[in-house]
Amino acid sequence: MKADTRKFAEEHLRLILPFILSVVLSTSLYSVYLINFISGWTLAIIGVCILMFALCEFINKHHFVGGVIFAVVFMLAFSSFFRLIMGNDYGESFQKWFLTGAEQADTRIDYLVAFLISFVPFFCVVVYYFTNILYRMSFLTLTSLIPFAVYVKVMSEADIVYISIAAILNVALFMEHTHAEQNRNRITVGKKTALFSACAFAFVLLVISSAIPKEDDARYYEKFEDLFMDNSNNSIKLDDDYSFLSEFSGNADSYRNFTNRRMYSVFAESAPYFKRQTFDYYDFVLDHWYAEPYYSEKAYSAEEWSERMSRLSLSELQRAIRAADGYSAGFSEKYGLDRIASYSDINDEPKNIYIQSEDFGAVYYLSPARALNINTRNMPYDINVTRGGVFLNAGNIKHDPMLPYVISCYDEYIPRLLWFELGGSDLTDASCTEMLTELREILDENNDPLYLNADAFWQVQKEAEEYKKITEKNNEQISDSVKALADEITAGMNYDWEKATAFQNYFMRNSYVYDLDYVSRDTSPEYFLFESKRGSCSDYASAFVLLARASGLAARYAEGYMPDITGTENYYVIRDSCSHAYPEVYIQNMGWVVFEPTVPSGYMDASFMDQDNGVNVTIDYDLMLVMCIIAGIILLSVLAVIILYPAISERLFVSGINRAAPGEGVVMIYKRLCSIHASKLIRNPDACTPYELAGKLEEMTGCDISEAVLMLEEIAYGGKNADENSVRTAMGYYNEAVASIKRYKKENRNNRRMVKHEK
Numbered sequence: 001m002k003a004d005t006r007k008f009a010e011e012h013l014r015l016i017l018p019f020i021l022s023v024v025l026s027t028s029l030y031s032v033y034l035i036n037f038i039s040g041w042t043l044a045i046i047g048v049c050i051l052m053f054a055l056c057e058f059i060n061k062h063h064f065v066g067g068v069i070f071a072v073v074f075m076l077a078f079s080s081f082f083r084l085i086m087g088n089d090y091g092e093s094f095q096k097w098f099l100t101g102a103e104q105a106d107t108r109i110d111y112l113v114a115f116l117i118s119f120v121p122f123f124c125v126v127v128y129y130f131t132n133i134l135y136r137m138s139f140l141t142l143t144s145l146i147p148f149a150v151y152v153k154v155m156s157e158a159d160i161v162y163i164s165i166a167a168i169l170n171v172a173l174f175m176e177h178t179h180a181e182q183n184r185n186r187i188t189v190g191k192k193t194a195l196f197s198a199c200a201f202a203f204v205l206l207v208i209s210s211a212i213p214k215e216d217d218a219r220y221y222e223k224f225e226d227l228f229m230d231n232s233n234n235s236i237k238l239d240d241d242y243s244f245l246s247e248f249s250g251n252a253d254s255y256r257n258f259t260n261r262r263m264y265s266v267f268a269e270s271a272p273y274f275k276r277q278t279f280d281y282y283d284f285v286l287d288h289w290y291a292e293p294y295y296s297e298k299a300y301s302a303e304e305w306s307e308r309m310s311r312l313s314l315s316e317l318q319r320a321i322r323a324a325d326g327y328s329a330g331f332s333e334k335y336g337l338d339r340i341a342s343y344s345d346i347n348d349e350p351k352n353i354y355i356q357s358e359d360f361g362a363v364y365y366l367s368p369a370r371a372l373n374i375n376t377r378n379m380p381y382d383i384n385v386t387r388g389g390v391f392l393n394a395g396n397i398k399h400d401p402m403l404p405y406v407i408s409c410y411d412e413y414i415p416r417l418l419w420f421e422l423g424g425s426d427l428t429d430a431s432c433t434e435m436l437t438e439l440r441e442i443l444d445e446n447n448d449p450l451y452l453n454a455d456a457f458w459q460v461q462k463e464a465e466e467y468k469k470i471t472e473k474n475n476e477q478i479s480d481s482v483k484a485l486a487d488e489i490t491a492g493m494n495y496d497w498e499k500a501t502a503f504q505n506y507f508m509r510n511s512y513v514y515d516l517d518y519v520s521r522d523t524s525p526e527y528f529l530f531e532s533k534r535g536s537c538s539d540y541a542s543a544f545v546l547l548a549r550a551s552g553l554a555a556r557y558a559e560g561y562m563p564d565i566t567g568t569e570n571y572y573v574i575r576d577s578c579s580h581a582y583p584e585v586y587i588q589n590m591g592w593v594v595f596e597p598t599v600p601s602g603y604m605d606a607s608f609m610d611q612d613n614g615v616n617v618t619i620d621y622d623l624m625l626v627m628c629i630i631a632g633i634i635l636l637s638v639l640a641v642i643i644l645y646p647a648i649s650e651r652l653f654v655s656g657i658n659r660a661a662p663g664e665g666v667v668m669i670y671k672r673l674c675s676i677h678a679s680k681l682i683r684n685p686d687a688c689t690p691y692e693l694a695g696k697l698e699e700m701t702g703c704d705i706s707e708a709v710l711m712l713e714e715i716a717y718g719g720k721n722a723d724e725n726s727v728r729t730a731m732g733y734y735n736e737a738v739a740s741i742k743r744y745k746k747e748n749r750n751n752r753r754m755v756k757h758e759k
Contacts, residue, residue: 018131021169022049026120028147028162033102052124077117084114101154135177236261243362245277249289252559252581253538266572267354271563272412274366278388279557281474287523289557298384305385306373311456314348314415320450324442335435339422348415353407361398365391369594370410425497425588432588464554464586475549486550500585503547507597540598541581554586662722669730703740708733
């Protein structure tokens with residue numbers, strides 16, 4: 001029984017070790033995303049590995065049929081993988097999950113299944129091939145490093161158990177391969193093969209490193225800067241445009257003058273876009289935005305604004321709709337708000353954002369789109385608010401350059417997307433006004449305090465309709481081509497939030513490029529939309545607002561700041577280089593909403609947005625292209641050498657024989673037979689005497705070259721003169737020996753295949 005077990009283990013050792021290595025590499029990759037070894041996923045991995053190794057064995061025995069099956073399986077797995085990871089955001093959520101170790105995105109079953117049909121088969125096929133078909137230690141090592149490279153990428157500590165087991169298995173495979181080669185009396189890998197493997201290893205490593213998405217911002221850069229760099233740039237004086245409001249748009253485009261000076265530190269769970277100014281009219285001649293004085297004047301005190309905005313909570317509007325249902329049955333169903341009414345409580349509570357001015361004073365205060373109030377911590381500032389939602393000091397007085405203050409605001413992301421999903425904004429202007437009017441009346445009649453919330457939303461709705469009327473004349477100058485594009489993008493859509501989202505996605509899905517260095521010969525929105533498709537955030541924001549207005553939306557152009565992410569949790573910084581332009585759109589039952597058309601971003605798309613302010617990632621496509629071109633050139637060169645070199649080398653050899661003296665030619669023929677051809681079968685043929693070499697060749701191939709060896713001995717050592725006939729005779733035996741060696745190698749390959757088929 002022991003003998004049978006040992007024999008079985010020896011026969012299947014070539015599969016057992018690679019199989020275990022494939023399982024270990026797969027489970028170690030899953031462990032990056034906190035999937036325990038003892039789980040159903042491990043069983044699934046083992047099952048997939050068994051299937052893949054069975055498929056590889058089948059392909060090894062039945063090349064054509066197996067190849068067809070493999071191609072079909074590959075295409076199915078490839079298409080299924082992309083369906084699982086793409087979702088509604090073209091794989092952005094998957095990337096953030098994959099590149100942050102599930103820190104910035106939740107682990108989904110879809111992603112784990114995607115691993116199961118991609119990485120696990122990949123490990124199996126690669127490990128099988130480089131152990132059972134062509135042993136290459138360098139490629140096995142590279143493959144074994146992949147899970148641990150992912151550990152490094154997500155900045156997580158690799159599990160020492162997986163590292164140890166993978167290393168032991170690699171060593172065991174090397175020892176098993178060496179033992180098998182010695183038993184077959186095969187030649188071990190030489191220097192040339194080792195050099196080729198090392199070069200291929202380095203090349204593949206470069207390709208993989210270029211293909212892996214990288215973070216746009218280096219983690220912990222702030223700490224590095226604080227420790228090792230002189231932060232004297234905070235002494236640089238910024239232009240007055242940063243401290244005061246501008247006459248027209250353009251602050252976000254002054255990137256050539258950016259000093260990277262830190263203006264604010266921000267402490268918050270997540271940092272929204274911060275507004276400094278809004279603009280209402282577009283100058284189609286000068287391609288600038290100008291502010292309507294009515295919306296830029298100070299209209300509210302900070303207290304009045306806070307009282308007004310505090311009532312614009314989506315959770316309170318949900319309660320008001322439920323209350324109206326209680327007083328007048330069927331109210332929510334009448335306006336398509338039954339899902340809002342029946343849904344569990346929507347959490348839309350105010351959050352605090354802490355701002356620290358960094359030796360920078362301004363007349364305005366940073367304000368998100370849904371800001372409620374600014375608390376300057378007992379500093380005696382008279383703060384007013386414009387109708388555009390900009391907080392300003394009275395008298396244009398700049399606040400203290402080291403002022404800390406707190407912004408209270410509603411969340412700009414989660415409640416809003418949930419509201420969209422539940423149909424809370426599936427209303428036109430007319431139906432929304434009708435709904436809010438009836439809601440106010442019902443609540444007023446029943447003395448319900450939620451009347452104040454309904455009234456606040458009604459007031460905002462009326463103001464948005466008035467804003468449309470004020471900008472109508474300016475919108476008449478929008479070109480027919482822009483209007484036609486707006487109609488095309490929003491075809492079949494009924495609601496403003498759908499249209500605004502469609503405009504946002506249009507830029508992200510139509511090859512637009514964000515390029516701060518690009519200088520356009522034409523600054524018009526039409527040229528950006530239809531010709532260059534390349535520009536700064538101002539180009540994107542302007543084009544978005546004009547498209548939105550062409551579709552009847554209330555939209556305005558805003559300039560402010562997009563905070564930089566740091567390596568410290570809940571800590572962000574704002575520099576002058578963070579200046580950013582973006583659109584705000586009025587959405588029914590909600591208010592003014594930030595959208596983000598500038599690529600790459602996806603500020604308002606649920607799938608694109610990282611609610612925990614995760615990293616933005618990009619792929620170095622330029623490096624990938626260069627590497628692929630180099631790979632193509634190398635591949636073509638290698639193929640050319642493999643195909644042409646033997647024939648060219650042989651032709652040069654014959655030419656050299658013809659030019660050499662007869663005696664020298666005979667010696668050259670023997671040396672070439674030893675070094676080029678006999679070396680493929682016999683280890684160290686140069687160490688053999690001519691008669692020993694002839695004997696081994698005859699034993700292995702059946703080719704007898706003893707007469708040529710005798711002639712060589714007489715010429716080299718016996719003093720016999722060689723002539724042209726001697727060279728022709730030696731060349732004839734040389735050709736016969738070369739043909740016999742090729743025939744022997746072919747028969748030997750066929751015999752090995754037959755043995756494998758029998759097994």
